[in-house]
Each structure stands twice: as C-alpha cells, then as structure tokens.
Amino acid sequence: MTDPVLRLENIVKTFPGVRALDGVSFSVMPGEVHALMGENGAGKSTLMKVLGGIHQPTEGAIYIGDDRVTMAGPLEAKAKGIVFIHQELSLAEELSVAENIYLGELPRKRFGRVDWATLTERTNAILGKLNVGFDARTRVGDLSIANQQMVEIARALTVDAKAVIFDEPTASLTDAEKVVLFDVIADLKAGGVGIIYISHRMEEIFRITDRISILRDGQYQGTVNTAETDEESVTQMMIGRQLDLSRNASHHQLGEVAIEVRGLSCGKLYTDISFDIRRGEVVGFYGLVGAGRTEIAETLFGLRRPSAGQILLGGVETQIHSPDEAIAHGISLVPEDRKGQGLVLGMNCRDNMTLPQVDRLASGPFVAEGEEIKIFDKYRDQLDIRTPGWRQKVGNLSGGNQQKIVIGKWLSMHPDVLIVDEPTRGIDVGSKSEIHKLLRELAAQGYAVMVISSEMPEVLHVSDRIIAMYSGRIIRTFRSEDVTEDSLIQAISGIGPGAQATEVA
Amino acid sequence: MQKSTVSKALKSGAIWGFILLELIFFSIAGEHLSLSDTAFMDGENMLLLLKQSAPIGIIAMGMTIVMVNGNIDLSVGATFAIAAIVLLDSMTWPIFAGLGDGVIPVAWLLALTVGTLLGALNGLIVWKTGVDAFIVTLGSMLGYRGIVFMFNGENPTSHLNWTLVDFAEAEFLGFATATWFLLGVTLVMWFVMARTVHGRNAYAIGDNREAAVNAGIRVGPHMMINFAIIGFLAALSAVVFYSEAGSVNPNDGQLYELWVITAVVLGGTKITGGAGNVIGTFGGVIAIQLLRKGLGHIGADTSTVNLAVGLILIAVLFLDKQLNLKGKEELKV
Numbered sequence: 001m002t003d004p005v006l007r008l009e010n011i012v013k014t015f016p017g018v019r020a021l022d023g024v025s026f027s028v029m030p031g032e033v034h035a036l037m038g039e040n041g042a043g044k045s046t047l048m049k050v051l052g053g054i055h056q057p058t059e060g061a062i063y064i065g066d067d068r069v070t071m072a073g074p075l076e077a078k079a080k081g082i083v084f085i086h087q088e089l090s091l092a093e094e095l096s097v098a099e100n101i102y103l104g105e106l107p108r109k110r111f112g113r114v115d116w117a118t119l120t121e122r123t124n125a126i127l128g129k130l131n132v133g134f135d136a137r138t139r140v141g142d143l144s145i146a147n148q149q150m151v152e153i154a155r156a157l158t159v160d161a162k163a164v165i166f167d168e169p170t171a172s173l174t175d176a177e178k179v180v181l182f183d184v185i186a187d188l189k190a191g192g193v194g195i196i197y198i199s200h201r202m203e204e205i206f207r208i209t210d211r212i213s214i215l216r217d218g219q220y221q222g223t224v225n226t227a228e229t230d231e232e233s234v235t236q237m238m239i240g241r242q243l244d245l246s247r248n249a250s251h252h253q254l255g256e257v258a259i260e261v262r263g264l265s266c267g268k269l270y271t272d273i274s275f276d277i278r279r280g281e282v283v284g285f286y287g288l289v290g291a292g293r294t295e296i297a298e299t300l301f302g303l304r305r306p307s308a309g310q311i312l313l314g315g316v317e318t319q320i321h322s323p324d325e326a327i328a329h330g331i332s333l334v335p336e337d338r339k340g341q342g343l344v345l346g347m348n349c350r351d352n353m354t355l356p357q358v359d360r361l362a363s364g365p366f367v368a369e370g371e372e373i374k375i376f377d378k379y380r381d382q383l384d385i386r387t388p389g390w391r392q393k394v395g396n397l398s399g400g401n402q403q404k405i406v407i408g409k410w411l412s413m414h415p416d417v418l419i420v421d422e423p424t425r426g427i428d429v430g431s432k433s434e435i436h437k438l439l440r441e442l443a444a445q446g447y448a449v450m451v452i453s454s455e456m457p458e459v460l461h462v463s464d465r466i467i468a469m470y471s472g473r474i475i476r477t478f479r480s481e482d483v484t485e486d487s488l489i490q491a492i493s494g495i496g497p498g499a500q501a502t503e504v505a
Numbered sequence: 506m507q508k509s510t511v512s513k514a515l516k517s518g519a520i521w522g523f524i525l526l527e528l529i530f531f532s533i534a535g536e537h538l539s540l541s542d543t544a545f546m547d548g549e550n551m552l553l554l555l556k557q558s559a560p561i562g563i564i565a566m567g568m569t570i571v572m573v574n575g576n577i578d579l580s581v582g583a584t585f586a587i588a589a590i591v592l593l594d595s596m597t598w599p600i601f602a603g604l605g606d607g608v609i610p611v612a613w614l615l616a617l618t619v620g621t622l623l624g625a626l627n628g629l630i631v632w633k634t635g636v637d638a639f640i641v642t643l644g645s646m647l648g649y650r651g652i653v654f655m656f657n658g659e660n661p662t663s664h665l666n667w668t669l670v671d672f673a674e675a676e677f678l679g680f681a682t683a684t685w686f687l688l689g690v691t692l693v694m695w696f697v698m699a700r701t702v703h704g705r706n707a708y709a710i711g712d713n714r715e716a717a718v719n720a721g722i723r724v725g726p727h728m729m730i731n732f733a734i735i736g737f738l739a740a741l742s743a744v745v746f747y748s749e750a751g752s753v754n755p756n757d758g759q760l761y762e763l764w765v766i767t768a769v770v771l772g773g774t775k776i777t778g779g780a781g782n783v784i785g786t787f788g789g790v791i792a793i794q795l796l797r798k799g800l801g802h803i804g805a806d807t808s809t810v811n812l813a814v815g816l817i818l819i820a821v822l823f824l825d826k827q828l829n830l831k832g833k834e835e836l837k838v
Contacts (some may be wrong), residue, residue, distance in 0.1 A: 065700075073721065074718070074720070074721050075720070075721025076721075078721065082718070086719065090715060090719050091716055092709045092712035092713040092714065092716055092718040092779065093707065093712055093713070093779070094708055094712045094779045094780045095709055095712065097703070099705055099708075099709070100709075100716075103709055103716065103717065103720035103722070104706075104717070104720030104722045105701045105720070105721075106705060106706075108702055111701070112701045112702050112703055113700050113701050113702070114700060114701060114702050114705055122617060155772050171619055211672070395811040
C-alpha cells in the first residue's frame with residue numbers, strides 16, 4: 001500500500017479545564033474517502049481546527065506525506081495542499097462568485113490590479129466542472145443556499161489539493177446537487193486526493209466512503225472499513241451503547257384542546273398546516289432541517305405573520321401579532337438557539353429567569369428583588385437546576401442547566417402551551433434524559449407541549465403523537481403506538497426516490 | 506429575481522434621483538423665496554458648489570473604504586486640523602527660510618506625512634488591540650484635537666503665501682484647483698476599490714470577516730493601510746483648503762467626521778461594511794452640499810439646514826431598510 005497523504009499522530013488538545021482531543025490518530029490514503037464521525041461535541045470540529053492551524057495541538061504531530069508540519073494558519077494549510085470546505089458558509093455575499101472562490105488569492109496584474117480576465121476564465125472552468133447554473137460574475141448573495149454551498153465546494157478545486165476536508169457538505173443540498181457533489185468527490189479521488197468526509201448521514205457515509213474513523217468525547221474509537229461494518233456498529237462506537245429507540249408508552253389524562261391550528265400558511269415557508277394539541281399531551285414535530293417546523297413555532301409565538309389560516313386558543317380564534325401578545329395568551333417558546341435566543345449569557349440565573357415579567361414584579365419604581373429570588377428558588381427546586389446560587393452567570397452553567405433556566409423562565413409565566421424547539425441540542429446524554437423526563441412531567445401537570453426535534457430517539461421518547469413534516473407540509477401524523485422508524489423516515493423524506501430509511505442520530 | 510434587480514437599480518440610482526429632486530425643488534423654491542436674483546442652477550453657482558464640496562468630499566472617499574472595510578474613523582476632523590497647522594506653521598520654520606517658494610512642496614509633504622502617520626496609528630491600535638474602531642478613533646478624535654489646542658492655545662495659526670494662494674485659486678478648464686483634487690481623489694479611490702486586490706479584499710473583510718481570515722487575508726495590516734489612506738486624505742483635504750485660506754482656527758474641522766459619515770451613508774455604503782462605492786459617496790457629498798447651499802439660497806439659517814440633513818439621513822436609511830426587506834414572511838425583530 002502507498003503512503004498516506006495525511007497522517008495525524010496522537011493528537012491531544014486541551015483547553016482550560018477540558019480535554020477536547022485525547023490521543024487521536026488516523027491517516028488518509030491518496031484516493032481514499034475517509035469518513036470522520038462522532039456525536040455533537042465529540043471533537044470533530046476541534047480536530048479540524050487543529051488540522052487547519054487555527055488551534056495548535058498540545059501534543060502530537062501532523063504529517064503531510066513524510067514531512068512533519070506545523071500549520072500556522074489556514075493559508076499555510078492551503079499552501080500545503082489541505083483544503084477545507086466549511087459547513088457554515090464562509091462567503092462574502094456582496095462579492096461575485098469568482099471573487100469568493102479565489103478569496104485571498106485573487107490573480108494580480110501590475111500595480112496590484114485584479115486580473116479579471118484570468119479570474120473569470122478560471123472560475124468558469126471550475127463552475128463548468130460542477131455543472132451549476134450560474135457564472136463567475138453572479139453576486140453570491142443572489143444565490144440559493146445550496147448554490148452558495150456549491151461555491152464553497154468550488155474552492156476545493158482551485159488548488160492542487162492533497163487532501164480535502166468536507167464538513168457536512170450536503171446539509172443544504174438537494175438530491176440532484178448531491179449527485180454532482182459525489183461526482184466531484186469521485187473525480188478528486190481518481191486524481192489521488194485524500195478526502196476527509198464529515199457527516200451525520202449514514203446513507204452518504206455508506207455510499208461514498210472507504211473507511212470510517214470514529215470519535216467519542218474527544219477520544220479516538222478506531223477506524224473501520226466501510227465495507228465490513230454496518231450502521232448499528234458504527235452508531236454503537238459513536239455513542240458507546242445501543243441507540244435507544246424506545247417509545248413513550250404511558251399517556252396522561254388528556255384535557256381540552258389548548259391550541260388548534262387550521263390551514264396555517266406562511267409564504268413559501270410552510271403551507272396548509274392543521275393540528276391541535278390538548279392539555280396533558282406532548283406532540284412531537286419531526287422532520288429534516290428546513291422542513292418548516294421552527295417557522296410554525298415562530299408564527300405561533302407572534303414572530304412571523306401567517307399568510308393564511310387560523311390559530312385557535314381554547315377554541316377562540318386569536319390573532320397573535322407579537323411575542324408580547326403570545327405570552328399574554330399563554331404561549332411560551334423555548335427557542336432553538338439557547339445561547340443566542342433563549343438566554344442573556346452575561347446575566348445571572350435569577351435575572352434570566354424573571355426577564356419576561358420583570359416589569360410586573362416592580363415594587364414602586366424599583367425591581368422587587370425578593371419576589372424575583374422567590375420565583376427563582378421555586379423553579380430551581382422544581383426543575384432541579386444545579387447552580388451555586390442565583391448570582392451565578394448563566395454563561396457558566398452546563399447546557400442542561402441552561403436549558404432548565406429557559407424552561408423555568410417560561411413556566412413562571414404560567415403558560416397553557418409550551419413550545420420547545422430542539423430541547424436537547426448540544427446537551428450531554430445524562431441531562432438529555434432529564435429534560436425528556438421533565439417534558440413528560442410538564443404534560444402530566446396539564447401543559448400542552450409542542451416539541452420540535454431533529455433527533456428520532458427524542459421524538460419517540462417524549463411524544464404522545466408525532467407529526468412528520470417535509471418541505472413545509474405535514475405528511476403524516478402518528479400515534480406513538482403505531483409509529484415505526486421506517487414509516488417515520490419515509491414520511492420526513494417526502495416519499496420519493498432516494499428516500500431510504502437510513503437516517504440515524 | 507426581477508424584483509431584486511428593480512430594487513437594486515432603485516437603490517443605486519436613488520442618490521442621483523435625490524440630487525435631481527433637490528435641484529428641481531431649489532430652482533422652483535428659489536424663484537419665489539430667494540433674496541438674490543440669480544437662479545439656483547446658475548453655472549457659477551454650481552461650480553462653486555463643487556469647489557465647496559472638496560474638503561468633505563476628499564475625506565469621504567477615504568471614509569468609504571474604511572467603512573466598507575467594516576470600520577469607522579471619527580478622528581478625521583482633528584487630523585484635518587493638525588495637518589493644516591503643520592502646513593501653515595512649517596512654512597515659517599527658520600530651517601526652511603532659504604528655500605523661498607520651494608518651501609511649499611516641503612510643507613505639503615510634511616502635512617501629508619503627518620496625516621498618514623496619524624491615520625496609520627489609529628489602524629495600528631485597532632489591529633494590535635482588537636478594540637473597536639469606533640472607540641479607538643473616538644479616543645484619537647479627542648486626543649488629536651487636544652494636540653491642536655496644545656500647539657497654539659485658542660489662537661489661530663496663520664501664514665499667507667501668495668504663490669500658494671494663486672495656485673489654490675487657479676482654475677483649469679473652468680474647475681477650481683480644489684475641484685480637480687476632489688475629482689482626482691474620487692477617480693483614484695474608485696480604481697483602488699473596484700480594480701485592485703486590496704480594494705476587493707476590503708469588501709471581503711467588511712462583508713464576512715471570518716471568511717476573509719479563513720481565506721488567509723491578513724486582516725490587521727489591511728485595515729491599517731486603509732486607516733493610513735484616510736489619514737492621508739484628511740491631510741490632503743486640509744492642504745487643499747488651507748493653501749487658499751491661510752489661517753486655521755483650533756476648532757476647524759470639528760464635526761467634519763459627522764458630515765463625512767453622513768455623505769458616505771447617504772451614498773449607499775452599509776454602516777456594517779461590505780457594500781458601498783465611491784461613486785455613490787460622490788453623490789452623497791454633492792447631495793449634502795446642495796442641501797446646505799440650497800437651503801441657504803432660500804433663506805434658511807444653519808440650524809434649519811442641520812435639522813433638514815438629519816431628517817433626510819434618517820428617512821433615507823428607513824427607505825433603504827424597506828427596500829431590503831425580503832417579504833412579508835420575514836422574521837420580525
């Protein structure tokens with residue numbers, strides 16, 4: 001066998017208090033597609049940052065060919081033939097496609113002038129290979145997200161790459177565009193380039209990769225040949241146990257319908273959505289990212305204006321124009337982005353929890369501190385929030401406890417309907433099950449709970465009913481007794497060609 | 506797609522439409538309200554307007570690249586005053602006594618060098634400390650102004666060199682010297698921003714700084730160069746203006762930064778960076794000068810002018826925001 005193009009040896013990276021990477025070693029052969037897998041927080045992105053020279057490894061070595069290298073930054077990595085295709089689009093929207101592809105390396109003429117002719121010519125050659133429907137002069141901001149992703153991918157083709165790292169490249173691509181991407185990967189592979197492919201989608205991993213390396217909690221779990229393994233064993237290596245797909249079995253006493261939605265639409269985001277949630281019930285919304293679930297929640301919370309349809313609260317048609325009105329009508333939203341939308345990280349626990357009602361808690365012109373602390377204590381005990389005290393800054397808490405603060409914040413407003421968007425994103429396994437238990441308990445206390453989640457185990461665990469969405473429409477509604485993984489996956493894939501039941505994690 | 510092209514055309518043409526509107530308004534209003542007999546759209550008047558636009562306009566070209574870059578420079582007014590003092594005072598220095606009129610290029614060079622260095626210092630601090638440019642240049646605005654007052658107290662610094670005044674008052678093809686400088690600077694900055702790698706990188710950094718870093722663009726030195734450019738242009742503006750005026754008050758150039766920023770923003774540069782161009786800025790400069798002059802023409806006093814400019818600035822930004830809305834389903838903030 002030939003020598004690897006890229007070899008990582010015993011990489012350790014520590015941050016204050018955290019061992020983010022612990023002895024990671026693997027190698028990429030020329031002409032190989034090497035998958036890197038692991039749960040969120042397993043250390044994949046840290047590893048890539050080490051490889052790209054954004055972080056320096058605490059211990060260990062990186063070899064390109066036979067040479068041990070130290071990367072000082074992304075440009076040096078690129079010069080050495082290591083190219084990154086980032087998951088978050090790293091593009092300047094106001095610039096043209098060509099300028100973005102050659103960002104940092106625009107071809108020059110004398111006096112520092114841009115050589116537009118060469119730039120356009122080279123770019124169009126690359127775009128021709130990618131078979132996309134736009135040209136070098138198009139403004140990136142005018143492209144769809146998928147096409148922007150193609151621009152990002154085009155960057156890999158500008159240099160004589162030795163290794164290309166794709167970080168979740170298909171997250172926003174349609175099936176047709178995926179085929180093009182896989183062709184590009186096949187071309188690179190045929191040219192002897194080593195490819196690291198990071199993805200959560202088993203289907204893709206098993207379709208295009210040769211070997212799979214797995215990380216768990218920053219530790220290297222091993223490398224397996226794709227042909228000799230299956231999803232289940234890979235999943236086991238990733239999470240260290242079998243995937244728990246057990247369903248929620250117990251149902252609570254259902255009360256009256258708390259919220260009903262009839263024929264709700266919002267532009268192109270979602271169309272003709274009808275469902276109801278009763279008190280005591282947890283309804284899970286399952287679908288791929290971009291299926292329109294979050295947008296429905298935002299509409300119910302008054303953040304978007306629906307273009308058609310009705311919202312009925314307790315049987316009465318209600319117009320919700322703003323979050324303020326939503327709260328007054330007893331709707332609360334625990335948002336998807338906990339740190340960005342749910343909390344003020346620099347503020348302490350108590351202030352975060354009483355934020356929506358702080359103007360009601362006034363004693364005269366002053367804030368009623370005693371009242372606030374009482375509320376905080378109540379929900380700290382009820383939700384078992386572990387914090388040294390109310391003075392603790394929320395930013396210093398663990399993800400699970402942060403999420404409980406957000407939930408506590410809304411419970412203190414005594415809502416009827418609690419909408420929870422991705423309740424356990426970025427939360428460790430132990431706290432996850434706690435949050436799941438909490439959601440069930442809240443339903444038992446008579447709240448109507450709407451859970452939006454992209455994790456199948458989660459929706460299966462907590463929901464009494466599951467609504468499967470695809471591309472802005474409700475495809476099917478399941479009762480927890482009737483749901484099977486296959487039927488659920490078919491529903492969220494919109495039932496079409498290539499919709500095989502292989503999505504996990 | 507079509508809708509966005511229409512709104513884009515509206516936006517890029519908006520400043521020129523606004524200028525047209527001003528011209529029509531002041532021509533008609535001028536007929537009835539003006540105290541003078543000359544029409545507003547008089548050729549002489551328009552040429553004078555261009556010349557009067559020069560001090561703000563020259564600095565505005567530098568502000569365009571700094572703001573496209575995602576920064577801002579509040580210290581330009583103070584830099585302007587320092588450069589003016591250096592220009593006028595250095596001509597009286599004994600070591601240059603033997604040079605005769607040869608002192609003029611020396612004084613110019615000194616003033617421009619000082620301006621460039623002061624700008625570069627701002628840039629260096631922004632680069633090395635990572636402190637926001639707004640704060641850094643707010644500090645240097647106060648600091649540089651302090652230096653101005655330290656130099657000569659409350660007294661003006663004066664020196665009239667008649668050769669210099671002749672040069673400054675000269676006209677070529679009908680345009681005054683100052684106008685030529687404004688046009689020249691506009692052309693050069695247009696070339697830098699639209700045609701050079703440095704200029705295109707300025708857009709990239711202002712648009713998506715992380716992407717620029719990922720692509721290996723050295724953001725710090727890049728920004729420092731842009732601050733040096735605006736420092737140079739603030740000094741050039743002073744050189745052009747005080748060659749003619751011959752006397753500088755320690756308060757001169759105050760609020761220039763705000764007029765400059767107003768012109769740049771009116772001209773379509775995004776305050777968050779990444780978008781804008783000097784042609785738009787040129788329009789913005791002319792629009793403001795027209796407004797000041799036009800309101801004066803129909804007999805409004807300075808305070809009314811300021812009020813009007815302020816209102817128009819907010820109205821323009823509001824319109825811009827409306828044009829940028831992507832549709833009804835947009836998330837409310």
